[in-house]
Amino acid sequence: MPSADLGAATPDGRAAVTIETVLDAALTLFAERGYHGTALSEIAEALGIRTPSLYNHMQSKQQLLETIVRRTLDDVLVDFETAVAGFDDPVEQLRSATRVYALRHATHRREALVVNRDTTSLPEPQLTTMRERRRDHERAIRTIITQGAERGQFNVGNAGLASFAILEMSVSIARWFREDGPLTAEQVADEYADFALRIVRYRP
Amino acid sequence: MPSADLGAATPDGRAAVTIETVLDAALTLFAERGYHGTALSEIAEALGIRTPSLYNHMQSKQQLLETIVRRTLDDVLVDFETAVAGFDDPVEQLRSATRVYALRHATHRREALVVNRDTTSLPEPQLTTMRERRRDHERAIRTIITQGAERGQFNVGNAGLASFAILEMSVSIARWFREDGPLTAEQVADEYADFALRIVRYRP
DNA sequence: CCTACCGATCGGTAGG
DNA sequence: CCTACCGATCGGTAGG
Numbered sequence: 001m002p003s004a005d006l007g008a009a010t011p012d013g014r015a016a017v018t019i020e021t022v023l024d025a026a027l028t029l030f031a032e033r034g035y036h037g038t039a040l041s042e043i044a045e046a047l048g049i050r051t052p053s054l055y056n057h058m059q060s061k062q063q064l065l066e067t068i069v070r071r072t073l074d075d076v077l078v079d080f081e082t083a084v085a086g087f088d089d090p091v092e093q094l095r096s097a098t099r100v101y102a103l104r105h106a107t108h109r110r111e112a113l114v115v116n117r118d119t120t121s122l123p124e125p126q127l128t129t130m131r132e133r134r135r136d137h138e139r140a141i142r143t144i145i146t147q148g149a150e151r152g153q154f155n156v157g158n159a160g161l162a163s164f165a166i167l168e169m170s171v172s173i174a175r176w177f178r179e180d181g182p183l184t185a186e187q188v189a190d191e192y193a194d195f196a197l198r199i200v201r202y203r204p
Numbered sequence: 205m206p207s208a209d210l211g212a213a214t215p216d217g218r219a220a221v222t223i224e225t226v227l228d229a230a231l232t233l234f235a236e237r238g239y240h241g242t243a244l245s246e247i248a249e250a251l252g253i254r255t256p257s258l259y260n261h262m263q264s265k266q267q268l269l270e271t272i273v274r275r276t277l278d279d280v281l282v283d284f285e286t287a288v289a290g291f292d293d294p295v296e297q298l299r300s301a302t303r304v305y306a307l308r309h310a311t312h313r314r315e316a317l318v319v320n321r322d323t324t325s326l327p328e329p330q331l332t333t334m335r336e337r338r339r340d341h342e343r344a345i346r347t348i349i350t351q352g353a354e355r356g357q358f359n360v361g362n363a364g365l366a367s368f369a370i371l372e373m374s375v376s377i378a379r380w381f382r383e384d385g386p387l388t389a390e391q392v393a394d395e396y397a398d399f400a401l402r403i404v405r406y407r408p
Numbered sequence: 409c410c411t412a413c414c415g416a417t418c419g420g421t422a423g424g
Numbered sequence: 425c426c427t428a429c430c431g432a433t434c435g436g437t438a439g440g
Contacts, residue, residue, distance in 0.1 A: 017409090036240035037325060040435060052436075053409050061435065117321055121241060161387070161395050168376030169369045176368055183365070191365050198402040221425090244419060256420075257425050265419065 017047050019057045026064045031110035035065050035118040066126055069119055072111040073133045079104055080137060090148030091202060095193045097141060098166055102192040105173040106185035112174035138163055145200050154200040166196045221251050223261045230268045235314035239269050239322040270330055273323055276315040277337045283308055284341060294352030295406060299397045301345060302370055306396035309377040310389035316378035342367055349404050358404040370400045 015021060025046040029038040040061055044051045058064055083100040087093045105112045119130050142163040148154035156162045170192055177188065219225060229250040233242040244265055248255045262268055287304040291297045309316045323334050346367040352358035360366045374396055381392065 032324075034238060034240055034321070034325070036238055039433080041433090050410065052411085052438095055436075056409070117238070120236075121238070157395065158387070161392065162399075164376070164380055165373045165396065165399050168379065169373035172368070172372030172376065175372065183362070188365065191361065192369065195366075195369050195403050198405065199399050201402065243417080245417085254426065256422095256427085259420075260425070 017049055017053075017057065021047060022054060022057045023064060023067060027068055027110045027114060030065065030068070030118060031113040035061075035114070035121045062123065065114070065118060066122060068111065069115050069122065069126075069130055072108070072115050073130060075108075075111075076101070076104065076137065077133070080140065084140075084144070089153075090144050090151065091153055091197065093144045094141070094148065094166075094196055094200065094202075097144065098170060098196040099189045099193040101167070102170040102173055103185055103189035105170055106177045106188055109174040109177060112171060116171060116174075138167060141167060148200065148202070154202055156200045162200050165199055169195065221253055221257075221261065225251060226258060226261045227268060227271060231272055231314045231318060234269065234272070234322060235317040239318070239325045266327070269318070269322060270326060272315065273319050273326065273330075273334055276312070276319050277334060279312075279315075280305070280308065280341065281337070284344065288344075288348070293357075294348050294355065295357055295401065297348045298345070298352065298370075298400055298404065298406075301348065302374060302400040303393045303397040305371070306374040306377055307389055307393035309374055310381040310392055313378040313381060316375060320375060320378075342371060345371060352404065352406070358406055360404045366404050369403055373399065 022043065025043050026038070029042055029046065032038075040054055041051045043064075044054050047054075079100050080097055083096040084093045087096060120127065122130060138160075142159050145154060145156060145159040145162055149156055149159060173188060173192070177185070179185075183191075226247065229247050230242070233246055233250065236242075244258055245255045247268075248258050251258075283304050284301055287300040288297045291300060324331065326334060342364075346363050349358060349360060349363040349366055353360055353363065377392060377396070381389070383389075387395075
């Protein structure tokens with residue numbers, strides 16, 4: 001009987017190993033122990049296979065990290081564009097962007113931990129590419145803040161500082177959020193969106 | 205002639221290697237590449253000696269990490285107590301605590317990066333000890349916020365959420381701050397102290 | 409998917 | 425402080 005989540009199962013009942021199950025196991029272990037703290041043998045063991053068998057699905061350990069980081073940053077970008085697209089008002093843009101960003105970091109904790117901890121382990125030129133993508137995101141938030149300030153909706157001394165504060169407090173949700181905690185991801189995200197508007201001194 | 209910073213120099217002019225110079229080199233490299241991404245041979249090379257000579261000054265690689273993390277958390281605790289001691293008013297306590305915490309993360313970037321990235325690489329029971337120390341700090345900030353709320357100075361739905369946001373945005377200063385950037389550490393710290401008071405909705 | 413195996417490097421020790 | 429060396433483990437390959 002095939003597994004609903006991860007595709008076909010082998011006759012003995014174990015889930016079939018694919019590049020996606022390899023990436024998922026790598027994601028869990030990289031998030032727990034870091035890229036350099038994780039051995040391929042541990043990823044293989046989590047999947048119930050031997051280390052060399054991993055190479056039927058991947059090219060190298062480094063490529064696993066690269067794929068995880070690239071996909072995560074792509075998803076964040078799509079999230080951001082979707083969140084902002086519906087609004088012209090910088091107030092609603094900042095609220096929506098922060099809400100979605102915070103929500104993502106509560107619901108995709110492993111991805112956030114790996115990106116934040118291990119991106120620097122990527123070789124050039126990927127490292128530069130990934131850093132530029134993050135910088136673009138920071139600039140996009142900064143632009144929203146600047147526009148709100150120009151319209152007199154926000155009152156903030158340094159838009160860059162505020163955008164760093166907003167992004168980094170949201171990223172850090174991945175460090176402490178628990179699914180079985182007192183607050184849902186949505187509740188945290190709504191509160192953080194309010195925090196963001198307070199940081200830029202929004203006065204309704 | 206002896207070096208003013210790190211003690212005596214050897215006759216050939218190189219700085220003498222001590223446990224402190226070993227820790228400093230380890231701090232730089234751990235911050236750059238992570239604990240598991242740094243080889244003892246690299247620390248030795250930075251000091252101009254061979255790997256086995258490191259063992260004249262230390263017991264193990266793990267002990268280097270442990271010392272760095274313990275000292276850093278101790279320093280943060282002292283900072284916090286000093287910052288809060290002079291004030292009875294929760295407003296001034298939160299402002300001072302955030303200012304000092306932000307300042308430390310701008311001026312001690314390496315320490316912050318290592319603690320945040322590699323504490324989880326410590327063995328038990330040190331790992332639990334270090335985690336408890338961080339939790340105590342979070343609780344102390346939370347208590348200040350709760351007291352301010354009880355006095356009607358702050359208006360915040362969830363004190364724990366606000367304390368996480370304030371601490372984590374401050375910690376992340378270590379991720380982006382540059383000494384040669386447009387803002388001094390003091391300017392950043394003052395702004396972040398204001399951010400903290402806005403997050404808890406302080407109304408003068 | 410496996411067993412068998414590779415060179416390189418790791419943290420650390422012996423002995424001076 | 426060094427050279428010489430250790431067992432263990434790493435990511436990865438050969439070959440089936």
